[in-house]
Amino acid sequence: MASSRSPFFDTATTLGKVVAFFGIAALCGALAAGLMLPLGMVGGAAANTGSELLDNLPAELQEEPLSLPSTVEAADGTVLATFYAEDRTPVSLDEISQHMQDAIISVEDERFYEHGGVDGQGLARAIVNNLTTSTQQGASTLTQQYVNNVLVNYQNLNDLRTTVSGQKTVPDKLREMKLAVAIEKEMTKDEILEGYLNIVLFSGRVYGVEAASRYFFNKNAADLNIPESALLAGMVQSPNALNPLNNPEAAKSRRDTVLYTMLNNDKITQEEYEEAVASEIVTDETPVRSGCASAVAGSGYFCDYVQRQILADPAFGPDADARQRLLDRGGLTIKTTLDLDLQRVAAEQANQSVPREESDDIGAALITVEQNSGNIRAMAQNTAYSSAEGNGNTTLNFNVDKQWGGGNGFQAGSTLKPFVALAWLGSGKSMRDQVDASRDFYANGTAFPAYCRPGGATLVNTDGDGWEVNNAIADMKQRMRVDYGLFWSINTATVATAYATDLCAITDITTAAGIERADDDEPLSPQRPSFLLGAEEVSPMTMASAYSTLGSGGTYCEPRAIAEVTDGSGNSYEVPPVQCNSNALNSEDISELNHTLKAIADERIALGSINYDIAGKTGTNNFESSTWFIGYTSQLTTASWVGNYRNLQALTGRTIGGVTYDDVWGSLIAGPMWVDYMSQVADQYETNTLPDTGTGNPRSR
Template sequence: MLKSNPVLSKLLAFFGISALLGALGAGMLLPAGMLAGAASQVGTEMLDQLPAELNEEPLSIPSVILDQDGNEIATFYAEDRTPVDLEDISQHMIDAIIAIEDERFYEHSGVDGQGLARAVVHNVTSDTQQGASTLTQQYVNNVLVNYQNLNGLRTTVSGTKQIPDKIREMKLAVAVEKEMSKDEILEGYLNIVLFSGRTYGVESAARYFFDKSAAELNIPESALLAGLVQSPNALNPETNPEGATHRRNLVLGNMRNQGKITEEEYDEAVASEVTLDLNPLPSGCYYAKDGFEYFCDYIQRSILADPAFGPDRESRQRMLDRSGLEITTTLDSELQEAAVETARRNVPAGENEGVGSSIVTVQQNTGNIKAMAQNTDYEVGDDLSNGETSLNFNVDKDWGGGQGFQLGSTLKPFVAMAWIGSGKSMRDRVDASRNNYDGARFPAYCLPGGHARIGSDGWRPKNAIADMHKPMRMDYGLYWSINTATIAAAYNTDLCAITDITDAAGITDAENNEGLDPSNPSFALGAYNVSPLTMASAYSTLGSGGTYCEPRAIESIVDADGNEYTVPPIQCSPGALNPENIKELNNTLTAIASERISQGRLNFPIAGKTGTNNFESSTWFIGYTSELATASWVGNYLGNGQDYTLRGKTIGGRYFQDAWGSLIAGPMWVDFMEVAGPKYGTDAFPKFDGPTGNPRDYSAGSSGSSNSGSNSGSGSNSDSDSGSNSDSDSDSSNESDDNDSGDNDSSGNDD
């Protein structure tokens, strides 16, 4: 009988090159006719030219996105694999794989000459074909395939191998046996081999098929998995239970014959039914934790845009799918779950076509995103139902969002900041009686000529609250969101001074990521389309006392080998806005938030501003505590025009004759902050040392009689938001729509 010889050079000497080629053909299951003339193609010198070292790459391991506390949000993988030590694999599994794949594993040195000879005899005398690859050779082959996959090379899998491929595999197997112990080879094999579909390695296979660890596998389960490696897809027990059972029983027979199990254990295992407890590992943001999909999408796009993870998008995706990245984010899952529940409850997805809601929260002094939620279901494709979209309402177009939403009156606090910065006070009067700016020249130091001029079509901003065309204190005008007061303040300040402030607060349009254009005075009434994340970050500058921090979502990234990757650090600009001016402004913004929005529901200091755009198709409340800034948005994400208005709709069980930020987005903000506020700091805002007054009291400090009527009382919470008197793409000569929905200040309606 031919004796097993582990050394390839001795094997060549024993067989001769022609005999070896025949044996290799048997190992590769090649018909004998294909080997004719092969000896002339392969010489001993070929072996000397083949590499003696195995090119290894890290195993493809799934990457995970985690929240700030290490809880899993989503998984990405090309190959579902969880490497484990050999000691963490059931001995039954070890015995099963050796019994069926390489019974002399502990006897040979990489190549089994006896197995080759047996395969030659079998293949010559039988209609069936038999292979002779050892576990070491299979390990080598899997390592080569892994290397080829990661480097975009030709993959030499079974059925496609040529003679040189097989010889190379054998030589490398001998080399591997000299460098690695048997247990190391076995551990490597059981972690790299394919079991089914995209499930690689015994730990992932045990979880997938039986929802248990590899250490817990019993005899029949181990035999089933060991049987799959021959033909993972054809023998899949999900689709071919009969074939999988037959193969399992063959493995069990080998285990019995080799003394790994007793006759009794064999009989019991063969008689057992194949019982699966399938637990597939989903991959990608579509399968992220419910309600976390859009944040996951934002993280994925951040990775794919970062050159630190590869020279192009394809290589970065490959790293995300294969490198075992542990991506720890800034997300607070408790706040995220509250935001998702609040957004969905207040604005049920699909209740009205195109009506969406979003809540996004950033932490002041870090820029860390703590929540990013919306009401819709995350779906990708063209055939989407109402309430389904992959559009992330919270972010700019470059990060998976759309064109953003018109700001409305949420921009007015920054106009007020410029007013204060020019040396005026919120107690000073502004001439809100003027509503005709035809041909007006607005100061704008950064523009040619030092001004922006209204065109020949003119501009006549309107107010929705009656009797508001009159001089008034600036704080009163901001409290009731009077358009003519805001425009008068801009006219008596400088448009470029306003955009200097909005630039410092990070306000850019969502589509082009450009700052606001001072050449169009209507920007002061919120004509631009901006994302909720941008506005939450802008308002965090007010909440922090003047420090702007760029929003960030990733705390750290570490790969499977412990290598750390550089992520965007906390990037803050202290003093971006004047802290003393913010203190004065806060006197008005705290009154708006506490009196008109919270109405006693929140027992900690808050500040913020409402906003509603043209035609009431977008509504806002953006508010902050001493530590968190949150943008709450409700609107139609399909468009801004009259056809997309929220007026006259039933939303979340409430009918809205008028749709203002104080009526929809504001209450949603309060619902969320009941959870979010107490978890983080809610200190009192620094007090302004100068004189202040009650911003809703028209008469104090103002000349003339009070004409505020019922609209000046604390209980008359009309949201006098302008949004804008023009569409966001119009020039400086715009006029509001006839019913003045751009002002959204209808009098006599309580919030």
């Protein structure tokens, strides 16, 4: 039926018409007896008079789409998680067992196919009962109940505050009757029955007969037998009180009452009745969990990231509350970029490398992005997405920035060094050129070139006398080639490279590659030279995207999780498209840099175990509480991180995955996890040769 401006009408005006027609005394008398309409409207010709009166009342029922669950799907359409305020799966009437149809009509409205929306005989029966007994009996038809549920649905979707359920006033009941009569003129009986069975509450947040059938019996509504149908039909009277899982005796008693009405209405035979009444209630509880905690394939954290993206996007509503309501009720289908094959392997590998049962403070994370699109193909960690107490339970997403559910990030360590080398190459130098890595102290006031800073420099300014730089490997404070310093991750070589280049040129490159702080999303600042050695906290997703710029030969793509969103009505929502800058970094410089990064990945990390081109860099932070390896093939980039996510306590001496580490390096912890994961998944995508114009052996000084 067509929508109108409002689902409600002026009840005061309507009540005034009724009072004027029947007289105040008659109406008040009827109300005192628990009636909704006077006796003159309940039978024969008088019933027609009542219908004529109702015809003069406004008929305005604003129908909204049913509140439907939203699903988050992987790229292949597999459902990762479901969100709902009401668990409902609409089906057509021919997909509902005839037994179920007979049961609901028999117990709720046996004259459903005879009345015009308001049942005069039912009203008369209720009047007599309410006048002569201490019990109260209602007379709402299925059509009236459908109207009431439509109004409730409208209220929920539009966040209104109305009286459409519970204790109804006279105007409420009159409105319900009027709208029922109007609906009977616009819809067929089968359409009304179908609508009712799809909208009505059965228990908790389970709405509609299909969802109820799946929840209680793990079967489709089309397959419901006689006792199952009677059980569900009986529940609509009091959904929670008659839940067979909580109150089996009350549920069985009500079921048997429904069976008796079915027998009286010739919907079942005496034999079928006796057999059904004698049967025990047998359920197969199969709930559909709502939210990210039940996401499949360890995708709870990715699901959480997607949810946060939806709630932050004005395309889905004017504010966060409206967007959450749409997510819970709008029947959205959110197709994501996640590759379920990669996700499963990543989740398994993260937990295998760092078993969550071993500790409640050591985390492991793997995130894979695709170079040419920024599409996130996997996002996993070793913990369980849960707010419950217990080792390995957390809702903190290690892979993302603070605003997307992560923490303050982790120090990048030596994973930042390739971008220093790129600035060196961009100044016209070569990876084979030498720097003075013997210098290990820069006094306060030492000027590092920084063209974008006041005076064209950044001055060292520490709490002590200056900045002391040390190396993890002994006897490395000497002159050396830049490629050699990068291969062995020599801090003094990196700082010397930056001192001979320009800090602003370096941060220009890190900004172009999307590197920003995890806590405030600000780009790295040339004001603090310590950023050169990875002192700033970043997220694995940020670093994976930055390294994908190297893997692509200079194209930076914004990380992207959502590919397409449609709602239950088929409407499409605007989502961020693939956003890439094809000239973010210099491709020729990357080709030369690849020579060193390929050697690191192949010789120090994979140890020759991977037969296609890989490149990347290790990293360990100052406190030895975080280790990294970030590496790429020609199409995929993966950041691997293992560290203490609760504090900066060192991993030295800790047992991780059955191995006790006396030394902590990215090549010893995060690197092997990267190899174990990528060796299983990388060849599902292109693994072409990475451009390499470098010369010489970076292992040799």
